[in-house]
Amino acid sequence: AAGVIQSPRHLIKEKRETATLKCYPIPRHDTVYWYQQGPGQDPQFLISFYEKMQSDKGSIPDRFSAQQFSDYHSELNMSSLELGDSALYFCASRSRGDTGELFFGEGSRLTVL
Amino acid sequence: RKEVEQDPGPFNVPEGATVAFNCTYSNSASQSFFWYRQDCRKEPKLLMSVYSSGNEDGRFTAQLNRASQYISLLIRDSKLSDSATYLCVVKGGGSQGNLIFGKGTKLSVKP
Numbered sequence: 001a002a003g004v005i006q007s008p009r010h011l012i013k014e015k016r017e018t019a020t021l022k023c024y025p026i027p028r029h030d031t032v033y034w035y036q037q038g039p040g041q042d043p044q045f046l047i048s049f050y051e052k053m054q055s056d057k058g059s060i061p062d063r064f065s066a067q068q069f070s071d072y073h074s075e076l077n078m079s080s081l082e083l084g085d086s087a088l089y090f091c092a093s094r095s096r097g098d099t100g101e102l103f104f105g106e107g108s109r110l111t112v113l
Numbered sequence: 114r115k116e117v118e119q120d121p122g123p124f125n126v127p128e129g130a131t132v133a134f135n136c137t138y139s140n141s142a143s144q145s146f147f148w149y150r151q152d153c154r155k156e157p158k159l160l161m162s163v164y165s166s167g168n169e170d171g172r173f174t175a176q177l178n179r180a181s182q183y184i185s186l187l188i189r190d191s192k193l194s195d196s197a198t199y200l201c202v203v204k205g206g207g208s209q210g211n212l213i214f215g216k217g218t219k220l221s222v223k224p
Contacts (some may be wrong), residue, residue: 010128033211042200043157056211090156101147103124106154 002026004105006091021108025093031055032074033102034066035090041049045086045088049074050096062068081112115216116140119201120219130191134218136184136201144176148186150197151217157200160186191222208214 005024009068013019031050035043045058045075049068060066062078063076068074078085091100119136126132138146146163161168163175163184174187184201201215 006147035214042214045213050213058211087155101159101162102157104158106156 004091004093004103006089006105006108008108010108010109010111012113014113015081015083017081018077018079019081019110020078021089021091021095021110023074023076023091023105025072025074025091026103029093029095030034030072031094031096032061032072033092033094034070034074034076037088037090037103037107038084039087041087046076051092078110084111085094086110088110094101116213117201117215118205119215120218121216124217124218125221125223126191127223130190130222131187131189132191132220133188134186134199134220135150136186136215138182138184138201138203138213140205141182141205143162143182143203143205146175146184147162147202147204147212148173148175148184149200149202151200152197157202157214160199188220191220193198193222193224196220196222 007022033048034046036093037043046060052068066076066079088107090107092104118140148160150156151157151159161178166177172189176185198219199216200217203213
């Protein structure tokens with residue numbers, strides 16, 4: 001079965017650079033979530049989208065922005081990268097009205113040097 | 114106070130042991146509860162949902178106490194393959210309620 005696809009899987013950037021992460025949800029899933037997981041930390045909710053509109057916002061820095069496109073894929077844009085942005089970024093998707101299970105992608109590991 | 118709090122762990126147990134994880138949540142409006150399992154450097158995956166009446170899936174038993182805002186996970190007859198981090202997850206109210214994760218409890222099952 002198709003899963004959540006994230007790209008790139010690994011990304012290395014310098015401080016103050018920008019980065020874009022992409023997420024392709026499971027087909028027919030209409031809701032996408034972004035989570036950030038730092039080393040030894042629990043996943044922290046950043047932002048979510050439902051039907052291409054932002055539905056909720058968590059601890060996403062102002063330097064980050066995200067959107068969901070007409071084909072339901074989502075992109076997380078990160079600018080002015082800081083060392084503390086180094087983390088595993090998970091995208092997850094689900095279908096509205098579902099019991100609540102989120103299906104996670106394998107994550108994109110961002111390293112900021 | 115964090116919305117979802119778990120036993121700090123780590124739990125180091127021998128094969129065959131029974132181990133219990135506890136979790137408390139602060140938002141009384143929370144509607145759904147889950148245990149996710151996360152292997153090192155991998156994505157979280159749903160282990161089981163937690164129902165008010167309690168539920169069992171093989172060696173795993175989950176219980177919910179809404180009055181005390183408390184969730185538990187019991188693993189019987191631990192296997193080496195159970196070694197992972199177990200995340201207590203709570204879904205807020207509304208159909209778009211986001212999942213809030215606990216910090217996770219690391220379990221290490223030794224031969």
